[in-house]
Amino acid sequence: MMKLQLADALSILARTPATLDALLRGLPGPWLRANEGPETWSPFDVVGHLIHGERTDWVPRLRMILEHGDARPFEPFDRIAMFKESQGKSISELLDTFATLRSQNLETVRALQLKPADFERRGLHPALGPVTLGQLLATWVAHDQTHLVQISRVIAKQYADEVGPWRQYLGVLNH
Amino acid sequence: MMKLQLADALSILARTPATLDALLRGLPGPWLRANEGPETWSPFDVVGHLIHGERTDWVPRLRMILEHGDARPFEPFDRIAMFKESQGKSISELLDTFATLRSQNLETVRALQLKPADFERRGLHPALGPVTLGQLLATWVAHDQTHLVQISRVIAKQYADEVGPWRQYLGVLNH
Numbered sequence: 001m002m003k004l005q006l007a008d009a010l011s012i013l014a015r016t017p018a019t020l021d022a023l024l025r026g027l028p029g030p031w032l033r034a035n036e037g038p039e040t041w042s043p044f045d046v047v048g049h050l051i052h053g054e055r056t057d058w059v060p061r062l063r064m065i066l067e068h069g070d071a072r073p074f075e076p077f078d079r080i081a082m083f084k085e086s087q088g089k090s091i092s093e094l095l096d097t098f099a100t101l102r103s104q105n106l107e108t109v110r111a112l113q114l115k116p117a118d119f120e121r122r123g124l125h126p127a128l129g130p131v132t133l134g135q136l137l138a139t140w141v142a143h144d145q146t147h148l149v150q151i152s153r154v155i156a157k158q159y160a161d162e163v164g165p166w167r168q169y170l171g172v173l174n175h
Numbered sequence: 176m177m178k179l180q181l182a183d184a185l186s187i188l189a190r191t192p193a194t195l196d197a198l199l200r201g202l203p204g205p206w207l208r209a210n211e212g213p214e215t216w217s218p219f220d221v222v223g224h225l226i227h228g229e230r231t232d233w234v235p236r237l238r239m240i241l242e243h244g245d246a247r248p249f250e251p252f253d254r255i256a257m258f259k260e261s262q263g264k265s266i267s268e269l270l271d272t273f274a275t276l277r278s279q280n281l282e283t284v285r286a287l288q289l290k291p292a293d294f295e296r297r298g299l300h301p302a303l304g305p306v307t308l309g310q311l312l313a314t315w316v317a318h319d320q321t322h323l324v325q326i327s328r329v330i331a332k333q334y335a336d337e338v339g340p341w342r343q344y345l346g347v348l349n350h
Contacts (some may be wrong), residue, residue: 001332001333001334001335001336001337002205002206002209002333002334002337003337004334004337007203008203008205008206011201011202011203011206012202012206012330015197015198015202018197019194019197019198021197022190022193022194022196022197023190023194023323026186027186027187027190028182028183028186030177030183031177031183031186031187034177125340128340128341128343129340130340131339131340131341132339134337135337135338135339135340135341138334138337138338138339138341139334139338139339139341139345141330141331141334142331142334142335142338142341142345142347142348143345145327145328145330145331145347146327146331146345146346146347146348148198148323148327149324149327149328149331149347152320152321152323152324152327153320153324155187155316155320156316156317156320156321156324157176158176158177159176159177159179159313159314159316159317160176160317161176162176162177162178162179162309162310162313163310163313163314163317164306164307164310164313164314165300165303165304165306165310166303166306166310166313166314166317168303170314170317170318170321171321172317172320172321172324173317173321
């Protein structure tokens with residue numbers, strides 16, 4: 001496992017828009033709208049969720065810690081806001097929006113010139129209680145990756161039957 | 176779930192090199208060499224494994240089905256050949272090699288002008304027994320995605336401790 005370092009975290013966060021772009025832009029609609037069953041998300045849904053996070057979660061919470069510490073809890077994050085916000089949009093629009101917001105947010109973070117000591121600054125999560133700025137940054141990184149995991153798992157599972165006997169070698173299909 | 180269609184399958188297969196490139200090229204070494212513990216693979220290892228698949232697995236087996244049907248079993252696939260083959264190479268070299276091989280292999284597949292009836296043609300897997308050409312193609316697609324899942328899971332898990340109490344929201348970290 002790795003200790004949080006700002007440069008490492010930024011190197012991952014900066015790559016997510018292009019990774020999603022390479023995987024999803026121009027993909028046939030059935031892949032983009034596929035999911036894992038009722039109440040699960042499609043690749044299209046996930047991009048909208050990541051956009052909402054850029055707007056309302058990561059940087060706003062980081063600012064809250066810097067300005068108010070743990071005196072005020074973060075605004076709760078709406079995990080399903082994208083079902084309304086993404087309506088009528090194309091995947092290209094969503095990918096462009098995500099790339100722009102992520103780029104702006106990383107600029108904001110770089111401009112703060114955070115030092116390792118800042119990672120210990122405390123905030124208050126409305127459900128989890130006390131958290132630190134470093135934990136927030138690490139979660140931003142890990143959260144991106146969990147949703148890349150989800151998108152590739154959703155795609156793979158569309159062929160769970162089509163792979164026939166190979167299914168036993170592909171553990172993700174049985175998730 | 177989706178029925179196998181050649182255009183859908185190719186649309187995913189064609190995107191994997193650029194997806195890996197966006198995620199991994201230029202990434203700090205600790206991310207590229209990170210894994211999930213003994214006997215597990217790093218992102219660097221996975222790219223080497225995908226290269227070996229392009230060379231010895233997917234298209235060679237497809238040709239075997241077209242030329243010999245189920246009269247001869249496929250050559251067994253060496254899942255860990257990359258530990259030797261990738262030695263001394265950089266991630267940039269591996270990404271370039273994978274992109275070239277994948278592009279050539281998709282050209283080969285397109286040139287075969289496979290029809291849906293070809294998906295039923297049978298081959299013989301050395302361990303799984305009878306399989307079809309369609310199952311082989313679907314497995315190629317799903318296999319790419321399982322390894323994208325793996326890479327993002329490995330990256331996420333490096334911060335399993337650093338995320339603090341958020342860990343309970345990030346199921347992938349407990350895999």
